[in-house]
Each structure stands twice: as structure tokens, then as C-alpha cells.
Amino acid sequence: MVAGRLFPHADIFKWMSYGNDGKHPGCDNSYFGRREFSFTLDNDIYLRFQSFNSASELENAIKEKCPFKIDIGPVYSVDPAKRHAYAQGGDNNVFSPVERELIFDIDISDYDDVRYCCSGADVCLQCWPLMTAAIKVIDTALRDDFGFSHILWVYSGRRGVHCWVCDGKARRLTNEQRGAVADYFRVYKGNENSNKKVSLPGPVLHPFLARSYTDILRELFEEKLLSSQQIFSTEERYEKILSMIPDESVTSELRGKWQENRRSSNDINVSRWELLKHMLQSGKNKAQGLRRCVEEIVFAFTYPRLDMEVSKHMNHLLKAPFCVHPKTGRVCIPIDPQNCDEFDPTTVPTLSEVSMYMADDYLLICVTSCSGELLQELNTGCLRADVGNGMLI
Amino acid sequence: MSHDALSISCMTCRARESSFPAIFLVWRADIYKNLIGKKNSSIIVAELAPHTDGEEMEIVRPHRARTNHHNDAVSTLPLYRSAPSLEVRLEDFELFAMDRLRVLKGISDGLSRGKKPEEMEKLVKDLWKANMGHQDASEVVNKDIISHFVLRLVYCRTEDLRKWFLSMETALFRHRFGRERSDAQRALMAEFDLPCKPVSSAEFENLKEKLSQVARSIIGQQTPTADSIYYKVPFEEVPELVAGRRVFIHKGYAYVAMNQVVSLVVTQFRSNLSKALILTNRFSFKIFTSIMFRLSALVFLISFLYALSEVMHDFVLVLCATKCIIANTNIYKLSSVVAFAYRKWTSTIREQEKDRLTPIVEALCTSYLGPDYSRPKEFGEISINDLDQLAESSFPLCMRHLFVKLREDHHLKHGGRMQLGLFLKGVGLKLEDALAFWKAEFSQKVGAERFDKEYAYSIRHNYGREGKRTDYTPYSCQKIISSTPGVGDHHGCPYRHFSEENLRAAIGRMGVGGRAIEDVMDKVRNRHYQLACTLTFEAVHGSSCDAGINHPNQYLNDSQKILQAKVNAAL
Ligand SMILES: [Zn+2]
Numbered sequence: 011m012v013a014g015r016l017f018p019h020a021d022i023f024k025w026m027s028y029g030n031d032g033k034h035p036g037c038d039n040s041y042f043g044r045r046e047f048s049f050t051l052d053n054d055i056y057l058r059f060q061s062f063n064s065a066s067e068l069e070n071a072i073k074e075k076c077p078f079k080i081d082i083g084p085v086y087s088v089d090p091a092k093r094h095a096y097a098q099g100g101d102n103n104v105f106s107p108v109e110r111e112l113i114f115d116i117d118i119s120d121y122d123d124v125r126y127c128c129s130g131a132d133v134c135l136q137c138w139p140l141m142t143a144a145i146k147v148i149d150t151a152l153r154d155d156f157g158f159s160h161i162l163w164v165y166s167g168r169r170g171v172h173c174w175v176c177d178g179k180a181r182r183l184t185n186e187q188r189g190a191v192a193d194y195f196r197v198y199k200g201n202e203n204s205n206k207k208v209s210l211p212g213p214v215l216h217p218f219l220a221r222s223y224t225d226i227l228r229e230l231f232e233e234k235l236l237s238s239q240q241i242f243s244t245e246e247r248y249e250k251i252l253s254m255i256p257d258e259s260v261t262s263e264l265r266g267k268w269q270e271n272r273r274s275s276n277d278i279n280v281s282r283w284e285l286l287k288h289m290l291q292s293g294k295n296k297a298q299g300l301r302r303c304v305e306e307i308v309f310a311f312t313y314p315r316l317d318m319e320v321s322k323h324m325n326h327l328l329k330a331p332f333c334v335h336p337k338t339g340r341v342c343i344p345i346d347p348q349n350c351d352e353f354d355p356t357t358v359p360t361l362s363e364v365s366m367y368m369a370d371d372y373l374l375i376c377v378t379s380c381s382g383e384l385l386q387e388l389n390t391g392c393l394r395a396d397v398g399n400g401m402l403i
Numbered sequence: 404m405s406h407d408a409l410s411i412s413c414m415t416c417r418a419r420e421s422s423f424p425a426i427f428l429v430w431r432a433d434i435y436k437n438l439i440g441k442k443n444s445s446i447i448v449a450e451l452a453p454h455t456d457g458e459e460m461e462i463v464r465p466h467r468a469r470t471n472h473h474n475d476a477v478s479t480l481p482l483y484r485s486a487p488s489l490e491v492r493l494e495d496f497e498l499f500a501m502d503r504l505r506v507l508k509g510i511s512d513g514l515s516r517g518k519k520p521e522e523m524e525k526l527v528k529d530l531w532k533a534n535m536g537h538q539d540a541s542e543v544v545n546k547d548i549i550s551h552f553v554l555r556l557v558y559c560r561t562e563d564l565r566k567w568f569l570s571m572e573t574a575l576f577r578h579r580f581g582r583e584r585s586d587a588q589r590a591l592m593a594e595f596d597l598p599c600k601p602v603s604s605a606e607f608e609n610l611k612e613k614l615s616q617v618a619r620s621i622i623g624q625q626t627p628t629a630d631s632i633y634y635k636v637p638f639e640e641v642p643e644l645v646a647g648r649r650v651f652i653h654k655g656y657a658y659v660a661m662n663q664v665v666s667l668v669v670t671q672f673r674s675n676l677s678k679a680l681i682l683t684n685r686f687s688f689k690i691f692t693s694i695m696f697r698l699s700a701l702v703f704l705i706s707f708l709y710a711l712s713e714v715m716h717d718f719v720l721v722l723c724a725t726k727c728i729i730a731n732t733n734i735y736k737l738s739s740v741v742a743f744a745y746r747k748w749t750s751t752i753r754e755q756e757k758d759r760l761t762p763i764v765e766a767l768c769t770s771y772l773g774p775d776y777s778r779p780k781e782f783g784e785i786s787i788n789d790l791d792q793l794a795e796s797s798f799p800l801c802m803r804h805l806f807v808k809l810r811e812d813h814h815l816k817h818g819g820r821m822q823l824g825l826f827l828k829g830v831g832l833k834l835e836d837a838l839a840f841w842k843a844e845f846s847q848k849v850g851a852e853r854f855d856k857e858y859a860y861s862i863r864h865n866y867g868r869e870g871k872r873t874d875y876t877p878y879s880c881q882k883i884i885s886s887t888p889g890v891g892d893h894h895g896c897p898y899r900h901f902s903e904e905n906l907r908a909a910i911g912r913m914g915v916g917g918r919a920i921e922d923v924m925d926k927v928r929n930r931h932y933q934l935a936c937t938l939t940f941e942a943v944h945g946s947s948c949d950a951g952i953n954h955p956n957q958y959l960n961d962s963q964k965i966l967q968a969k970v971n972a973a974l
Contacts, residue, residue, distance in 0.1 A: 054856045120890055156638060157655025179655070183639060190642030194652075198890055207890070212620040216648040217613050318889055319817055 017072055017080065018332050023065035026082075028178070044108075046083030046090045048327055049075055050336075058083075059090040078336045081327035084110035085181075107324040109182055112158075112175035112191065115320040115328065116144045119169055124311045126239050126247070131169040133355055136238045141171055142350050143230045144314035147222045148173060148195065149347040155218060156191065163345040165358055167335025171345060172328055185323055192321040194218070197313055207254075208309040210302055223305060227312040232283070235311060242268070242282035254310065255290070255303050264289060334360075479544050480579050480587075482594055484675065486552050489545055500557065502534040503550035507571040514574065515881035517899065517930035527578040559684035563876070569680065573673045581665055592664065595671045598640055602633040602658060610651065614658060617651045624649075624660070632661040641666050785831040787840050793830070797962035799936060799955045800897045800909060801883055802826050808893045813848035818886065818894040820858070822878055824865050829877035829956040834866045879954045880933050898923075898932040915942040 023042060024031065030041035043063040049071075050056050057075070062068040072080070084107035088096050093105040118125075118133045118141060127136040145163055152158045152175055160176040183191070197208050197219070215223065235241060242248045248268060252261040268282050286307075290300045320326045333342050339360040345353050509530040513523055535550075537543045551572070558568035580588065602610075611627065618624045627633070638657045644650045644666050650657040659667060785793065794806045805823040809815050815823065820841075827837060841862055845854040865875050878886075880896065888895040897909055906927065910920055919942035926935035936952045944965050952958050 050856065054852060056856060056860055058860075154654070155652040157653075179639070187639045187642050190639075190646040193646035194648055196889075212622055214616055214619045216620045217616050217651060218648065220616070315890055318887070 017330070019069040019072065020065045022330065022332070023068060025176075028176075028181075040089070041085065043089055044087070045085045046327075047330075048081040048083060049077030050079035050081075051075060051077055059093060061089050061091045078334075080330040080333055082330045083327045084108070084324045110324040112180040112183060112188060113320060113326070113328050114148060114173040114175075115166075115170065115317040116141060116148075116173075116314055117166075117170040117317060120315040120317070124239075133169055135354065135356065138353075138355055139230055139234050139238075140312065141355075142353070143226050143312055145171060145173075145345065145347050145350045146226050147314050148316075150221070150225075151195070151218055155194075161347070162331065163347050163350070164331040164342050165340070165345055165353070165355060166329065167333065167340045167342045167358075168338050172331070172342075174328075174331070188324070189322045192316065192318050195314065195316055196318065197309055198315065208306045208313065210306055210309065215305065219309075222313070223308065227308050230312050231308045232280075236279045236283055237277055240279055241311070242279040248282065251286070251307055254307055255300070257300055260289060260300065479540065479547075480576075480583060480591065481544065481548055481551075482591070482672065482675075483548065483551050483679075487548060489549060495546075495549070499546050499550040500553040502546070503554055505534045506530045506575065507554075507568070510571050510574050511567070511881070514570075515884055515933060517884065517932055519930070523574075524578060524581075527575060528582070531575075531579075555680060555683050559680045565677070565680045565684070569673060569677055572676060573669055576672050577665060577669045580668055585661075588664070588668075592668060595668060595675075597636075597667060597671060599634040599636040599659070599667060602635050604629075606635075607631075607633060610653070610658065613651045613653075614660075617649070617658075618660070621649055625662075627660065634659045634661075634664065634667070636667060640670055642670065787832070787836050790827075790832075790840065793959075796966060797959045799952065799958040800913065800939060801895070802955055802959075803913070804897055804909060805893055809844050813844045813846075816892050816894075817861075818888060818892050820861065821865070822883060822886075822894040824862060825875055825877040826955050826959075828865060828875075830959060834863065834868065837862055837866070877954070877956050880936070880952060883955070884932050896932050896936075898927050898935040899930075903927075910939060913939065913943055915939055 026045055027042045030037040030039065032039050043061050045061060046058070047060040047062065047068070048056065048058045049060060057077075060071065062071060083090075086093070087106050087108050088104060090105070096104045118128075118137060119130050121137065121140050122129050125137040125140065128134050133141075149161060149163065152161055152173075158175050158177045158180055160180075162174040162176065164172045164174070166172050197210065210219065214220070240247070242251070248265075252265060255261050255264075264286060267285060287304055290304050320328065329342065331342050331344065334340070335342065340355075340358045341360070343358060506527075510523075510527060513526045518526065535543060535546060537546065554568065558564045580591065583591065607614075607627075607629075614633065615626045618626045625631075635656050636659050638645050638650075638652050638655055641650065641657050641659060641663075644657060644659065644663055645652065649663065650659055652658075790806075794803055798806060802823060805815060805819050808819070809823065824837065824841070827840070832840065838859060841858065842851060842854050845858055849857075867875065883894070884896040884899050886895045888900055897906055901909065903924065907920060907924065910923060915923070919938065923935045923938045923942075926932075926938060933952055936958070937948050940948050940952055940958060940962070944962060946965055948961060950957075950961075952961075
């Protein structure tokens with residue numbers, strides 16, 4: 011019921027066919043039918059390896075089974091619904107993923123150690139800029155560095171964003187190549203059990219990191235998070251930052267100075283940060299290791315935290331865009347990376363709101379304007395206005 | 404040849420088919436000595452590789468094509484693109500393969516101990532010299548090529564074997580390529596059809612600043628000058644340079660410096676070999692039978708017969724073959740038994756079973772990859788109630804940590820669930836118990852409903868009850884050490900992934916202190932993670948572990964053996 015009425019079957023079919031829709035010469039008619047869909051039903055039943063040969067088959071299955079969650083998997087070498095029949099042939103390699111969008115999953119709950127306003131699945135306007143920055147950093151790199159252009163960003167409906175890179179080249183990347191792209195984005199070397207979370211070795215930053223720092227992350231940290239998250243306001247909070255500086259003489263000097271001027275007419279977070287920068291970047295501490303600490307702190311607080319496993323493997327499932335999140339009722343609507351600052355997760359329409367406006371099918375709005383370049387349209391065209399208005403009409 | 408060895412193989416192939424090849428190897432060594440040693444049988448290396456129609460005509464011998472006396476810069480490093488028509492005696496067939504395996508196994512050990520690149524450089528050089536060296540350079544080339552193609556046939560058979568062989572051969576190739584002179588390197592590059600083009604000087608001028616920024620971001624990389632050679636390559640061709648951010652990437656192209664070219668060549672080598680392995684696997688049945696019929700050598704007949712009888716679970720055939728061998732029956736009589744078995748086999752289960760056919764080949768793998776921990780063997784099944792006690796007494800640190808975290812947080816992320824879940828499967832936890840165990844913890848955090856919906860599937864999947872229905876194997880130390888735990892993850896090898904402070908505390912909680920803890924930390928600093936784990940084992944148990952720790956399940960088994968012995972002694 012939840013997904014059924016709203017799910018844009020025709021668009022998903024058109025999108026996921028990538029031109030293999032039977033209307034073009036030389037197209038592969040089996041293409042869409044080899045894509046895995048999986049349904050989570052109301053009564054906790056999880057149906058994997060569903061496949062459909064047409065938009066109407068997809069529509070009928072959704073209407074019949076009424077899943078409240080729809081996940082999308084890879085395109086396999088053979089129809090996934092018939093995988094057992096192929097496995098009988100004795101060759102286990104017959105059934106394997108052959109194409110899959112390059113996907114990224116960023117979850118706000120992974121930022122719990124650097125946000126003090128919410129935790130877990132909760133998100134507010136104080137911490138959402140972390141997601142916005144993640145979109146900007148990754149989107150810029152995907153376009154400028156990797157040369158991709160068909161990129162869809164979607165609000166996951168609750169606590170983060172998903173990214174679908176749909177260029178042909180992206181869909182055909184091997185697991186190893188996906189891993190390489192994911193690792194290109196990786197700056198977190200430690201895990202829960204090691205102190206040092208961000209490590210930026212080398213005398214200068216790689217152009218990608220340098221660009222992310224100067225264009226996006228530094229501003230986010232200094233202009234927004236410093237005050238909104240009160241990063242230096244208590245001893246517990248600033249001790250966390252001091253633990254990222256390996257030189258004890260510097261940390262004890264900083265600690266002393268911070269404790270001296272507790273009362274400052276300016277924002278204490280700003281003044282403490284300025285003092286830290288001043289000490290690390292000038293005079294006797296100009297030595298490489300400590301200078302880099304300033305950048306490492308900013309990265310630790312702002313740099314995108316990707317779920318690496320999702321991006322590295324072709325056969326990872328990801329929630330379909332345009333679904334309704336089963337818990338929040340919010341619609342997984344696209345986010346325009348050009349205007350992601352304007353996106354407000356707290357005003358994303360919920361199912362009940364959408365139904366109010368559903369004269370026909372609200373997604374018709376998208377459908378009508380998505381003739382050729384479906385994805386780009388979704389990204390930049392129709393939905394920009396919608397998101398700007400805060401509602402889907 | 405002892406009668407006992409044979410009867411063991413008959414008894415065990417009935418009970419545990421996976422144990423068959425290892426025993427078969429022992430038995431086969433005798434055959435070699437007694438029967439084959441006198442016979443001068445040989446095969447052609449080209450027979451070991453699959454042929455497509457087009458390739459059949461090609462008689463390319465990479466080493467000979469390049470062994471040109473006019474140019475002493477040429478390399479003897481083969482690219483193994485096609486199998487040459489070299490003749491190899493049957494004894495050498497296995498000897499050469501074993502020697503190469505020693506090199507690959509040495510590389511694998513070095514990598515899992517986290518050796519530094521310079522240490523690896525020396526290790527590979529020494530391994531190669533010790534196992535593959537010969538005064539006569541052409542002998543080295545022949546042995547190199549023959550052993551490579553034999554091992555291809557051995558290691559093409561399962562996904563795991565292919566992966567291992569691919570990594571080790573690639574590592575070997577990387578080091579050998581790196582040692583070549585730059586003109587030889589360029590000659591090798593020319594042999595690969597590499598998708599790269601040199602960066603023009605105009606483009607170089609435009610990008611100079613970025614290229615130099617990248618060069619300076621890597622320790623030890625020279626900054627580019629006007630005559631630096633750069634190649635422009637689609638980024639997906641150089642995944643490891645991309646992963647390490649060691650290249651400038653712009654609009655889908657990576658800009659690769661001349662001294663990074665090795666990565667490009669290695670990727671190409673890897674991809675060629677990967678394709679060849681899959682092709683070899685598809686044709687391995689054909690290859691095997693063609694060798695067998697051409698040779699009609701006893702050893703192949705017998706191994707083929709054993710393979711067949713195992714596949715068919717036909718013990719009469721085994722007994723029949725055993726009798727033939729004991730009575731030193733002539734080859735013709737044995738051939739007729741084989742022919743009978745072959746006909747019977749082709750008519751029944753040929754399609755399904757063809758890829759399990761080559762025990763000669765599996766014997767080689769098993770003897771080198773260590774025992775199979777996917778099925779609990781020595782201690783049978785275990786109940787949930789014993790787990791806490793077992794974790795306390797016999798889990799290695801990596802599993803203890805996951806276990807404790809699970810009990811504390813009632814949750815583990817994917818990597819942790821896999822690492823601990825498969826380990827417990829290897830320990831002998833049955834599927835039903837595993838589900839109950841994970842549910843008891845997870846439901847406290849996410850609720851029973853969500854557990855059933857989101858997590859139960861992956862546990863059944865580990866036990867081969869969902870998805871591809873593969874029976875997944877517990878992770879080895881090598882796999883755990885090379886994993887990359889991220890934020891919120893608890894899996895991985897504590898000796899590698901913990902900070903020194905956390906590691907000390909964790910080892911302390913296992914009751915290890917004083918001198919022992921310093922010895923462990925010393926190994927950790929030198930990145931000998933498995934040795935660190937071995938020392939911890941020895942300190943905890945108060946007895947030595949000469950074999951070293953290679954697998955968490957081995958840790959547990961060895962620990963249980965020691966504890967059991969102590970109990971018995973006390974009685
Ligand atoms: Zn918040």
C-alpha cells in the first residue's frame with residue numbers, strides 16, 4: 011500500500027532500461043528483466059531476486075504484493091528469478107552481477123561522535139549541513155575528477171543520502187575498480203579502537219583533498235559547526251580535539267590558555283579555535299606534523315563518512331529512490347546537488363501530505379518533464395522547483 | 404606402497420569427501436617412486452592451456468620471440484599469454500609446480516605478515532633465486548613458463564583458489580617487472596596493448612601545477628620536470644593508484660608518471676590472467692582428459708580412476724583399482740577399468756560433476772592452502788551455553804573482542820557479523836543456534852522483529868541457506884589482517900588495527916603481562932601480526948605453538964587441545 015500507489019513504475023523502468031526498452035535498434039531486450047528487485051512485505055517477509063520484464067509487470071507485482079520497502083540490486087548475467095535453473099547446469103559462474111550503478115550511502119548516524127545536537131537516526135538543521143557538505147565533496151569529485159555526469163542524489167527518507175552514478179562506464183566497473191573509487195574518498199584510517207581517525211600523510215594534500223578543504227570543509231567547520239555544535243564549549247569536547255594533537259607541550263599550553271579566558275565577549279568556540287590555529291600554524295610549531303593537525307581536525311569533523319561496503323560491491327542492495335520511508339513516511343526525493351544547501355530534510359513531504367496533493371499521481375510532474383535525459387532532468391529540472399517550494403507540486 | 408594408505412583413502416572418501424585429496428597425495432608419492440620413476444613420459448605445456456580455434460594456429464613463445472642476441476636489454480620475464488610447445492617430463496611437471504608454489508606461498512606469508520615493500524622486494528628476489536634459479540638461463544625461462552601453466556590448471560578450479568593464485572602471481576610479476584631496466588620495461592609495455600597515451604607537452608604545461616601537487620603529496624615521489632614522461636590513462640585501468648590517491652585524476656583520466664607505470668602493467672597482467680583462469684577452468688575437463696589419453700601414463704589413469712570413483716561414490720571401482728595396483732597389473736588392464744568407469748561416468752553425472760574431476764590438482768592445493776575450516780571437525784558441535792566460557796578460554800583476541808562488543812552493544816556492523824559469524828560456524832555452532840545467539844543480542848537493540856527482517860537473512864546466507872547457497876568459509880588471519888575496518892567497525896586484526904594503548908589493555912585483559920606483553924608489542928611494531936598473536940597464545944596457554952597462528956579457528960582448536968590435555972592429565 012505504501013509504495014504501491016506512489017512508486018513511479020514507468021520512470022523506474024525507463025531509467026533502469028538505459029535505452030534497452032525495445033524501441034531502439036540493437037538494444038538488449040533482456041536487460042531490465044535481469045535486474046534484481048527485492049521487496050520487504052508488511053508481514054516481515056523479505057523477497058529477494060524478484061525480476062520483471064516490463065513496467066506493467068513491475069507495477070502489477072507492486073500492487074499485488076504491496077511491499078513497504080523496495081530495494082534495487084544489480085543487473086545479473088541471467089534472470090535472477092531463474093538463477094537456480096541456471097545453477098543446475100553445474101557452472102556456478104553463470105549467475106553473477108554484470109552491471110550496477112556506482113552507489114554511495116552516507117548515514118548521519120555515522121557522525122555521532124562529531125555532532126552534539128542529535129544522535130542515531132535523528133537529524134536536524136544543525137547537523138544536516140554535514141550531509142550537504144558530503145554531497146558537495148563527492149559530487150564535485152565524481153564530475154570533475156572521475157568525469158561522470160549522470161548522477162542522482164536522493165534523500166534516503168530518514169537519516170542520510172544515497173547517490174546513484176548511472177553513466178555506462180560507472181555501471182560496468184568491477185568490484186576492484188569500485189573499491190578504488192571508494193578508497194579515493196577514504197581519509198579515515200582508524201576504527202573504533204584506534205585514536206587517530208583522520209590521517210593525512212605527505213607534505214602537501216592531494217588536489218582532491220585540498221579542493222574539498224578550501225572550497226567546502228573549512229567554511230563548513232568555521233562558519234557553521236564551530237558555533238552551532240559548540241565544538242569547544244566544554245572541557246570534554248575540547249579534550250577530544252586536544253587528543254588529535256600529538257605534541258604534549260602544545261596541548262598543555264593550549265589547555266592552560268583556554269582555561270584562563272573562560273569569559274570572552276566573542277563566541278568562545280571561535281576564539282579557542284583561532285588560538286589553536288595560531289599556535290599550530292605559526293612560529294616554532296610550523297613543522298609539518300603540527301601544521302597538518304589543523305586540517306586533520308577539520309576533516310575529522312566534516313569529511314564525508316561513506317559506508318564503504320555499499321560502494322565496493324556490485325551486489326549490494328540499495329533502497330529504491332521515490333519510495334516512502336516505512337518509518338518516517340517521508341518520500342525519498344531527489345536532491346539537486348547544485349542547490350543542496352536549500353534542501354531541508356524536516357520539510358520533506360510525508361506520505362499523508364503527498365496524498366493530499368495527489369490529483370492524479372504526483373510523480374506525473376516528473377514524468378512529463380523527463381523525456382530524454384531522465385536523470386539530469388530529475389536532478390536539475392523538475393524537482394529543483396519542488397524542493398525549493400518545500401513540497402511536491 | 405603401503406596397503407594401509409590405500410585402505411584409508413577408501414574409508415575416508417566415504418565419510419568425508421573433502422579429505423580425499425590430501426591422503427591421495429601421500430599415496431601418489433609412492434606411485435611416483437615405484438611405478439612412474441622408470442618411465443619417461445612427457446607432455447607438451449601447450450596442452451595445459453585452453454585453445455580457441457583462432458589460437459590453435461598461433462605458436463607464440465614469448466620468451467623466444469624476445470631472446471634476441473642483438474639486444475641484450477631484452478627481458479626474460481614472460482607474460483604467459485599463450486602456452487608454448489615446450490616438452491616437459493612428467494616428474495618435472497610436479498616438481499616445477501611445487502617449486503613455484505613455494506615462491507607463491509612465501510610471498511603470501513610475507514604479505515600476511517605485513518612486510519614493507521623493500522622487505523618484500525628482497526623476499527621475492529631470494530625466493531625466486533632459491534626455488535627457480537638455475538645456471539642455464541634458458542632452463543629458468545622454461546621452468547618459469549611450465550610451472551606457471553601447471554599451476555594455472557591447479558588453481559583455476561574455484562573462486563577462492565583463483566583469487567589466491569591471481570594475487571600471488573601478480574605480486575610476483577610486479578616485483579620482477581620492477582627489477583627490469585627501463586628499456587626492457589618499455590619493451591614489455593609495448594607487448595601489452597595498454598590503453599594509455601603520452602601526455603603532450605602542451606597538456607603537461609597546463610597540468611604541471613596539479614601534477615606537482617600530487618607528486619609532493621606522496622613521500623618519495625619526484626616532482627615533475629619538463630622532460631618527465633606522463634601517461635594519460637582511463638582511471639579504471641589503474642585502480643591501485645586511484646585508491647591510494649597517488650595520481651592526479653581529471654575528467655575520468657588518471658595522469659600516471661613513468662615510475663608508476665608498473666601499476667598499469669600489473670593491472671593489465673592481472674586482468675589477462677584472470678580471464679585466462681576462468682577460461683582454463685571452463686576447459687579443465689577437456690584439458691585433463693586430453694592429457695590423460697595422450698599419455699596413457701599410469702599415474703593419470705589411476706588418479707583419474709580415483710576421481711571418477713569418488714565422484715560416483717563407487718567403492719567397487721576403488722577396490723578394483725587398488726587390487727590392480729597392488730598386483731602390479733599392467734597398464735592395459737587398468738586402462739580397461741578406467742574406460743569402463745569413464746563410460747559409466749559420462750552417462751550419468753558428467754555435466755554436474757566435471758569440475759570436481761581433477762584430484763591430482765586438488766591434492767596440490769590442499770597440501771599448500773592448509774586444512775579446510777569450513778566444517779568443524781575436531782570438537783563437533785557446540786551449544787550456545789558453552790560460548791561464553793569458550794570465548795574466555797580459547798578465542799583469539801580478534802574474536803574475543805567482537806564477542807565482548809556484541810554482548811556489550813547488542814550490535815555489530817556487517818564486517819564484524821561476518822568475521823565472528825563464520826568463525827562461530829567453524830567452531831561448530833549450528834544454524835539454529837547461531838540464529839538464536841544473534842537474535843538474543845540484536846533484539847535487545849533493534850527488536851526481534853527487525854532482527855528477523857534485516858539480519859536473519861545474512862546469517863542463513865553464511866550457512867549457505869540463502870542467496871548463492873555457497874557454504875562460506877571462516878576468514879583466515881590473512882584475510883582479517885588485510886580488511887579495512889572503518890568508523891564504528893570492530894572487526895579486523897587487533898594487532899594491526901588497534902592503537903598501541905587499546906591493544907595493551909586488550910591483551911592485559913587476557914591475562915598477559917610483563918615481559919610477554921613487551922614481546923607481543925615488539926612483533927606488532929615490526930608488523931608481524933600473526934607472530935604477535937602466536938606469542939599471545941603461548942603466554943595465555945603457557946605452552947609453545949610451533950606452527951604459528953594462521954587461522955582463528957586453528958587458534959581455537961590448538962587451545963582446546965592444550966586445555967583438554969591439561970584436563971586429562973589432572974584426571
Ligand atoms: Zn542535529
